[in-house]
Amino acid sequence: MKPKHILIVDDEKNQRDILQLILLGERDEAGNPLYDVKAASSGQEALRLFKLNRFDLVMTDLKMHGMDGIELLNELTQMDSSIPVILMTAHGSIDSVKEALRGGAFDYLEKPVERAQLLDTISRAVAKMRAVDEEIVGVSDAIERVKKMIVKVAVSSSTVLIRGESGTGKERIARAIHKASPRVNERFQAVNCAAINENLLESELFGHEKGSFTGAHAEKKGLFEIADKGTLFLDEIGELNVSMQAKLLRALQEKEVTRVGGTKAIKIDVRVLAATNRELELMVKEKRFREDLFYRLNVIPIDVPPLRQRRDDIVVLMDYFLRKHSANSGGKPMKVSADARKMLLDYSWPGNVRQLESAIERALLLAETDEITVEDLPMEIRDVARIEGSGGFRLPAEGIDFEQLEKSLLIQAMDQTNWNITRAAKLLGLSFRTMQYRLDKFGLSRPGRGQKEGSEEDTADEES
Numbered sequence: 001m002k003p004k005h006i007l008i009v010d011d012e013k014n015q016r017d018i019l020q021l022i023l024l025g026e027r028d029e030a031g032n033p034l035y036d037v038k039a040a041s042s043g044q045e046a047l048r049l050f051k052l053n054r055f056d057l058v059m060t061d062l063k064m065h066g067m068d069g070i071e072l073l074n075e076l077t078q079m080d081s082s083i084p085v086i087l088m089t090a091h092g093s094i095d096s097v098k099e100a101l102r103g104g105a106f107d108y109l110e111k112p113v114e115r116a117q118l119l120d121t122i123s124r125a126v127a128k129m130r131a132v133d134e135e136i137v138g139v140s141d142a143i144e145r146v147k148k149m150i151v152k153v154a155v156s157s158s159t160v161l162i163r164g165e166s167g168t169g170k171e172r173i174a175r176a177i178h179k180a181s182p183r184v185n186e187r188f189q190a191v192n193c194a195a196i197n198e199n200l201l202e203s204e205l206f207g208h209e210k211g212s213f214t215g216a217h218a219e220k221k222g223l224f225e226i227a228d229k230g231t232l233f234l235d236e237i238g239e240l241n242v243s244m245q246a247k248l249l250r251a252l253q254e255k256e257v258t259r260v261g262g263t264k265a266i267k268i269d270v271r272v273l274a275a276t277n278r279e280l281e282l283m284v285k286e287k288r289f290r291e292d293l294f295y296r297l298n299v300i301p302i303d304v305p306p307l308r309q310r311r312d313d314i315v316v317l318m319d320y321f322l323r324k325h326s327a328n329s330g331g332k333p334m335k336v337s338a339d340a341r342k343m344l345l346d347y348s349w350p351g352n353v354r355q356l357e358s359a360i361e362r363a364l365l366l367a368e369t370d371e372i373t374v375e376d377l378p379m380e381i382r383d384v385a386r387i388e389g390s391g392g393f394r395l396p397a398e399g400i401d402f403e404q405l406e407k408s409l410l411i412q413a414m415d416q417t418n419w420n421i422t423r424a425a426k427l428l429g430l431s432f433r434t435m436q437y438r439l440d441k442f443g444l445s446r447p448g449r450g451q452k453e454g455s456e457e458d459t460a461d462e463e464s
């Protein structure tokens with residue numbers, strides 16, 4: 001296990017030294033240090049160190065000369081909103097600590113800091129980090145920030161909105177938050193708002209009374225009630241219709257639900273996590289998503305970058321999925337050929353982690369030896385590699401005229417197919433409509449003929 005990096009900030013040298021000594025003395029069973037510790041004597045110095053190093057945790061004194069602990073907390077949070085900060089404070093200033101906890105501090109320790117308490121607080125924080133490390137595989141700076149954010153938001157009951165493209169791991173992150181939270185022993189209930197018919201969703205979420213609608217033969221608890229004391233994960237929240245948005249907002253604000261056909265309000269204690277791959281802000285502007293609900297959900301945002309923007313993660317995820325799905329190859333350890341590896345590392349992964357996982361899962365089934373080769377990879381990955389490798393499409397250092405290239409490709413495709421739009425579109429991997437749109441854009445038509453005629457001739461063969 002890699003040691004966790006801790007920054008101690010205190011303007012009293014004695015304090016710094018003692019804390020550092022205690023933490024540096026901690027070892028795992030194999031005798032390896034658990035913590036790597038640096039110390040700073042002021043907020044300014046802490047900020048300098050923070051810019052140069054990667055820390056997992058910061059512990060700062062509250063009262064210091066110059067920049068105090070709260071100011072430092074704010075500065076640090078601005079640089080990296082995910083960093084967990086533990087405030088150390090004398091007994092008298094608990095009120096300002098409570099304030100700080102609301103403002104984003106992770107935990108606090110009372111001074112004088114006792115050895116047992118220090119180790120207890122730190123090891124609890126680190127245990128959470130390790131639990132998250134297990135759940136979320138990745139080593140990129142981007143995913144490390146997401147992991148720290150998970151640890152940090154896990155302690156509270158605030159609503160978290162997880163945003164990211166499809167397959168980036170949003171549900172996985174929601175589970176990790178639950179596992180690192182005090183609700184870990186209660187239920188984690190996921191519901192996909194897009195998968196359930198609008199009429200049923202209300203009774204799914206809030207339950208119904210017997211006889212409240214045709215088919216409601218018995219009373220039924222909703223997911224909010226079922227998830228009581230636990231976590232409810234509302235996936236694809238952008239798909240909720242306006243009336244459900246209003247009902248959800250009410251449940252979140254009042255912390256109570258009313259079953260369909262019921263009159264009694266039922267108190268609920270549920271932590272809500274939501275996820276979407278839609279631009280909710282845009283939907284708010286277009287009045288398709290309630291602004292008040294957006295703010296209610298977006299108390300803490302977690303943005304998950306697409307895999308192509310955190311390429312360092314590809315190789316570790318690849319190894320992880322090779323192990324995870326090793327049963328597909330009869331349990332024997334599998335290698336990946338150099339060519340296949342390069343192809344996987346260079347690919348853009350539009351379907352993100354999910355696409356990578358299924359590519360590996362499938363390759364393990366197909367591989368005939370103990371090595372995955374290019375032939376075992378899905379067609380779409382090989383195609384891209386072929387185009388990029390052919391040399392014709394390499395972007396030259398001096399750049400290109402994109403429109404000109406597009407136009408030239410369109411003309412070549414049309415010439416090769418004797419101006420059959422359907423077949424030309426296939427050559428370029430476009431739909432008939434997109435092809436036609438592009439031809440119109442450049443005003444392209446069969447030499448010596450009007451545009452209309454060209455497309456008329458083609459309509460007979462339009463099938464897609």
Ligand SMILES: Nc1ncnc2c1ncn2[C@@H]1O[C@H](COP(=O)(O)OP(=O)(O)OP(=O)(O)O)[C@@H](O)[C@H]1O
Pocket residue numbers: 135136137138164165166167168169170171172173277353354357
């Ligand atoms: N960092 C990760 N470490 C390990 N597994 C991951 C990671 N990210 C994603 N996965 C795995 O990839 C798959 C897709 O992840 P998940 O379902 O969480 O994505 P999602 O963002 O919810 O996708 P969608 O928007 O399509 O619902 C799952 O099998 C998940 O376990």
Ligand SMILES: [Mg+2]
Pocket residue numbers: 170171235
């Ligand atoms: Mg999902």
